[in-house]
Amino acid sequence: MSSFQADGSVDAATAWDDRELAITFAVQGSSEDQAAFVSQILGRTFARPCWLEFQGGTSKPVFFRTRATTLDAVEDYGPSNPGVRLITVVVPADPFAYGLPETGTTTVSNDPTATDGMRFTITGVKGDVPAPVNLSLSFSAGANRMLVASSTHGALDHVSVLSDSTQTALWAANGYVATTVAGDSTAIGSSFRRFTGSTVNTPAATVNFSLSQQTILPGDYRIFLRAKSATTGVRIAIRNTATGALLDSGRELPTTGWQWIDFGVIRVPTSSRRATPWSPATTTTDTLAATALITAPSSSTVIDLDHVVFVPAPGGDEEDGRLLLGRWQRDGTPTVPQAQVDSVSESLWSPGAWDLNWSAAGGFPLVTPAATNLVVIMPWITSYDSKTVSTTVNWSYHPRYLTLRGD
Numbered sequence: 001m002s003s004f005q006a007d008g009s010v011d012a013a014t015a016w017d018d019r020e021l022a023i024t025f026a027v028q029g030s031s032e033d034q035a036a037f038v039s040q041i042l043g044r045t046f047a048r049p050c051w052l053e054f055q056g057g058t059s060k061p062v063f064f065r066t067r068a069t070t071l072d073a074v075e076d077y078g079p080s081n082p083g084v085r086l087i088t089v090v091v092p093a094d095p096f097a098y099g100l101p102e103t104g105t106t107t108v109s110n111d112p113t114a115t116d117g118m119r120f121t122i123t124g125v126k127g128d129v130p131a132p133v134n135l136s137l138s139f140s141a142g143a144n145r146m147l148v149a150s151s152t153h154g155a156l157d158h159v160s161v162l163s164d165s166t167q168t169a170l171w172a173a174n175g176y177v178a179t180t181v182a183g184d185s186t187a188i189g190s191s192f193r194r195f196t197g198s199t200v201n202t203p204a205a206t207v208n209f210s211l212s213q214q215t216i217l218p219g220d221y222r223i224f225l226r227a228k229s230a231t232t233g234v235r236i237a238i239r240n241t242a243t244g245a246l247l248d249s250g251r252e253l254p255t256t257g258w259q260w261i262d263f264g265v266i267r268v269p270t271s272s273r274r275a276t277p278w279s280p281a282t283t284t285t286d287t288l289a290a291t292a293l294i295t296a297p298s299s300s301t302v303i304d305l306d307h308v309v310f311v312p313a314p315g316g317d318e319e320d321g322r323l324l325l326g327r328w329q330r331d332g333t334p335t336v337p338q339a340q341v342d343s344v345s346e347s348l349w350s351p352g353a354w355d356l357n358w359s360a361a362g363g364f365p366l367v368t369p370a371a372t373n374l375v376v377i378m379p380w381i382t383s384y385d386s387k388t389v390s391t392t393v394n395w396s397y398h399p400r401y402l403t404l405r406g407d
Contacts, residue, residue, distance in 0.1 A: 016095035021052065021064060023091065029083030035076075039087060043071055046089055054097070060405045062097035099399035102126055106395075108377045111387040112158035112309050113189055119156045120393065122373040126407045127399030130368040132343030133375075136394040141386065142337055143379035144327065147222070149311050150365035151321035151374045157221070157310040159214040161193045162287075167209050171195050174205045181304070186258060188226060188307040188387055195292075195303040208239065211290035212308040218272040218281045221310040222323060223288070224260040224378070226385065229253040230302035233295035238263055241289045242271040250293055257384030258306065265313045265361070311376050314362030322365050324348070326358040341365065344398075367397055 025042060029035040046069050055061040075086040106120045122133070135148065168178040176197040184190055197205075211225065225236060237250030247270070251261045269286040273279055288308065294301060314321040326339065326348045339350050343364035367373045377391050399405070 018067065018092045019064075019095055021066070021091045021093055023089050025087045025089075027083070027085040027087060029085075031083050035083045035085045039071070039074065039085065042087055042089065046071070046091060052091070052093070056404050058404050058406065060099065062099055062401055062405050064091075064097055065094040067092040096129060096400035096402065097405070099126065099401060099405050101396045101398050103394070103396040106393050108391045108393055109387075110379065110385070110389045110391070111188060112156065112307065117156075117158075118309065118378050119374060119376050122367050122375060122395065125367045125369045125371070125373060125397075125399070126405075127369050128402045129400050130366045131397045131400045133365050133367045133373075133395055133397040134343055135341040135365065135375075135377075137339045137341065137377065137379075138392040139337055139339075139379050139389065140391070141389040143339075145325070145380035146327075146339060147311065147323070147325050147376065147378040148341055148365060149222070149313070149321065149323045149374075149376040150367070151312040151376075152368050152371040153217075153219070153312065153321065155312070155374060156376055157214055157216050159212045159308050160189060160191075161225075161305040161308065162210045162212050170209045171207055174207045176207065176301075176303075186387070192304055192306040195301075195305070197294075197301045205292070205294045207292040207294070208244075209290060209292065211236075211238075211288045211305070213285065213287045214310070215283050215285050216268055216310065217283050218269060219267070220265050220313040221268050222265050222313045223263040223268070224309045224311070225251075225263065226258055226260055226306040226308075227253050228258050228304050229255055230304075231255070231300075234301065234303055235293040236261065236305075237291045237293060238266055238270075239289040239291055240270045241287065244289075246291060250291070253303065254384075258304075259385050260309070260378070260380065268310065309378075311378070312374065322363050323361040324358060324364055325360075369399075 027035050027038045029038060046066070048068055050066050052064045052066055053061050054064065069089065069091050071087055072090050073088040104122065107116060108120055109117045111117045133150070137146070171178045176195045179194050179196070180191055181187070181194050182191040184192060223238065227236065232255055234253045235250035236253060237246045237248060239246055247266065251263060253261065268288065269284065272284070273281065292303065311323070312321050313323055324341065339348065341348055341364065343366070346360070346364050348358040365375060377393060379389070379391055
């Protein structure tokens with residue numbers, strides 16, 4: 001095992017060397033031709049990658065994935081014992097031994113406030129080291145995008161858009177009336193914040209306001225805002241809490257219905273040091289600051305803000321998290337009923353030959369022994385978001401062992 005480490009730095013990654021398996025075969029044929037035939041079979045077998053099963057007296061076997069190699073030594077006992085040979089082969093193999101698959105099934109709601117909202121956990125993971133986890137996803141409504149994340153640190157945080165007198169005053173100073181719309185079954189928690197203005201008192205405007213407040217572990221999060229607008233040209237941008245500077249040009253709100261707006265990965269609090277094994281931190285209360293960038297409307301402006309979700313994002317620790325974003329389209333039909341996340345081969349695909357494009361930060365999902373593994377599933381519907389849709393998840397992984405399997 002080795003690490004990629006420069007002088008004075010922390011580990012960037014750990015590299016496990018291939019292991020070597022030394023195997024000796026005793027060939028007892030009735031003739032030299034039979035011995036040669038067996039030697040040929042062994043040569044063909046190890047000339048290509050293969051699986052070797054090994055039990056070693058335990059109740060459960062492990063499997064080694066070998067590399068191509070040649071026969072290292074052949075001892076021929078010649079004329080005195082025709083057909084008798086000892087054949088030794090040293091086989092390079094993957095660093096770990098693999099166990100039989102562990103599987104499970106769960107259903108994930110698209111409502112972050114539900115017990116199973118956008119997430120589930122995998123505990124009691126077997127093996128000695130982290131293992132890729134494969135996910136078979138079935139959407140109750142067709143999706144055209146999805147986010148899948150895994151993490152052993154932190155949790156999926158979610159909070160309603162903040163409603164307080166300070167926020168109301170900020171909007172009022174720019175000619176907007178802030179109200180709480182209750183009893184709306186499409187909203188998370190059945191209520192949301194609405195900001196209404198008109199062409200008379202709200203020309204092009206910039207409104208600074210507090211988007212949310214929550215107690216959170218300092219770190220990197222992918223932030224999503226559930227929002228919509230009855231007016232085109234409304235953008236929301238996140239601000240640095242300490243300096244007030246905009247982090248980017250913001251995201252435009254959809255006019256087709258509720259959608260999760262992706263702000264990308266942001267440090268929360270925006271001026272904090274993230275929690276790592278080298279710099280532990282405790283949870284802190286943070287106010288997420290935002291700015292509404294509103295172009296001059298042709299009619300009254302209505303801005304609806306519902307909920308904010310914080311998805312743990314990969315950080316400096318190689319086990320800190322994995323985040324995968326996929327999107328697809330096939331023959332003009334932008335939704336799919338299923339998606340397969342193959343973390344072993346690092347591929348994303350769907351039955352029916354849809355073309356799936358993906359990007360992964362930190363890699364495909366992993367599960368880690370002796371840890372609570374959070375898995376986040378967040379699908380997008382084509383033109384709107386519905387909190388009532390769900391995703392059926394079938395997950396599986398092969399435990400990875402350093403030697404034999406005892407669990």
